[in-house]
Amino acid sequence: MNTEIKSLEPREVWSIFDRMTKIPRPSDHEEEIQRWAYNFGKNLGLETLKDDAGNVIIRKPASSGMENRKGVILQGHLDMVPQKNSDKEHNFETDPIEAFVDSDWVKARGTTLGADNGIGVSAALAVLASKTIQHGPVEVLLTATEETGMDGANGLAPGVLQGDILINMDSEDEGELYVGCAGGEDASALFAYSTEKVPAGFTGMKLNVTGMKGGHSGMDISLGRGNANMVFFRILNAAYAKLGVRLASIDGGSLRNAIPREAFGLLAVNEADVADFVALVEEISDTIKTELAVTEPDLKITVEQATVPSDLIDEKTQVRLTLSVVACPNGVVRMSDSMEGLVETSTNLAIVKSDxxxxxxxxxxxxxxxxxSAKEDLASRIKAVFTLAGAEVSFTGAYPGWKPNMDSPILKTMQEVYNKNFNKIPEIKAIHAGLECGILGGKYQNWDMISFGPTIRFPHSPDEKVNIESVKKFWDFLVVTLENIPEK
Incomplete structure (x- = not known):
């Protein structure tokens, strides 16, 4: 197999994705990728605009003889999740992604790859560049800052898009068609603390939780992976109760939509108790590693000597913080009653960080x-836990779910097209993740919507990878779908 990404098949898709890996595009730092996408459309001589929310919209007229087909909007998001291993030197705002071919997959060295949603965006742009694909009127909608708040979708004005069918290309299992998704909301609990001096006879120790897989807090939440924040405070809770170990700082997790892989804390331990502290951490670590042996085989929990901290988080706040984290709901809360294997409700305690x-x-x-109603009930539980602990609790960034429409005409068309071309009926699913369809459909209620994509594994983590063969099937399916879009 050719090891050059831009030379993989289909070249029209991979060559664009290869270019995207070289353009920094973490959420909230998308100016360069937006400028590149805008120029991509302009250089093709197509009507191109960028709205106030940072969305790039490109229109391509219908192929000759296809003018009577319904208009299609191909939609993806330009930003990517910036996650890296702790030993990887990488600045997502300036450095290119080091993508490479590994057997049947494309991966990145020590960072997220950005196949979520770079492959979908690449396919949409490849349609615009093609001179051979037969299609009706096509609009490409490339949204901004999807990963941290769906800002582009929320900021899109009604009436800008002209099409009838939205094809979202942000799903991650080839051979599946998605017709619904979960809604979401951010919960924040803020503790104010005072500082206390380190007691005489105490030394500095650092507690590190590393080696966990992390992943997408929607797609991967059902896999039973560990949460580095929960592991850290489980240990701290026991260490404080038995040895009076104190907390100076905590840095756990970094993104709300990524399961936290690492947590680091600076502690103060009585010098007389250091050996007992190390033994206690080893004992609890062995227990946790046994519990997570299947899902977290590379989990590492280590302690090391550190400089004595200049001050400590006051003891009352440490206790309230620790107990509230230990008590906070985390992971799958309830499975769906209506669709087998689908998570209905979940939460991810993504960040615990001191300033x-x-x-x-x-x-x-x-x-x-x-x-x-289940999301509202979960919010009330989280609020109760942290309010009782004395934190200031707030909720932001709520976005709606996407209710399935099993009578969708585009669903029927794509089922028939897939079966005819691949001799298989695609699975119909809903996804426990936030797709922009819920927001966009609220602004354009006439749209018939569907989502599909290639096979991507472990998005939102440095283990992210995309299957090469699935990208070819995804592309072939997109092309033949566009050729078979119903008439107006």
Whole structure:
């Protein structure tokens, strides 16, 4: 197999994706990729615009003889999740992604790959560049800052798009058609703390939780993976109860939509108790590693000597923080009653991070549910836990779910097309993740919507990879779908 990504088949897709890996595009730092996408459309001589929300919209007229087909909007998001291993030197705002071919997969060295949603965007742009694909009127909608708040979808004005059918290309299992998704909301709990001096006779110790897989907090939440924040505070809870270990700082997780892979804390331990502390951590670590042996085989929990901290988080706040994290709901809360194997409601305690300058500790979670009332109930539980602990609790960034329409005409068309071309009926599914369809469909209620994509594994983590053969099938399916779009 050719090891050059741009030379993989289909070349029209991979060559664009190869270019995208060289353009930094973490969420909230998308100016360069937006400029590139805008120029891509302009250089093809197509009507191109960028709206106030940072969305890039490109229109391509119908092929000759296809003018009577319904208009299609091909949609993806330009940003990517910036996650890297702790030993990887990489600046997502300036450095290219080091993508490479590994057997049947394309991966990245120590960072997220950006196949989520770079492959979908590449396919949409390849349609625009093609001179051979037969299609009706096509619009490409490339949204901004999807991963951290769906800002582009929320900021899209009604009436800008002209098409009738939205094809979202942000799903991650080839051979499946998605017709619904969960809604979500961010929960934040903010503790204010005062500082205390380190007691005489105490030394500095660092507690590190590393080697966990992390992953997408929607797609991977059902896999039973560990949460580095929960592991850290499970240990700290026991260490404080038995040895009076104190907390100076905590840095756990970084993104709300990624299961936290690492957590690091600076502690103060009585010098007389250091050996007992190390033994206690080893004992608890062995227990946790046994519990997570299948899902987290590379979990590492280590302690090391550190400089004595300049001050400590006050003891009352440490206790309240620790107990609230231990008690906070995390992971799958309920499975769906209507669709086998689908998570209905979940939450991910993604971030626990102290700020020494502001003297605050932020606990942040992303709640997801396909049932609004269940999401509201989960929010009330999280609020109760942290309010009782004395934190200031707030909820932001709520976005709606996408209710399945099993009578969808585009669903019927794509089922028939897939069966005819691949001799298989595609699975119809809903996804426990936030697709932009829910927001976009609220603004354009006439749209018939569907989502599909190639096979991507472990998005939102440095283990992210995309299957090469699935990209070819995804592309072939997209091309033949466009050729068979119904008439107006």
């Amino acid at each position: 020494a300058q502001k003297k605050t500790i932020l606990c942040a979670a992303l709640m997801r549910s396909s049932v609004d």
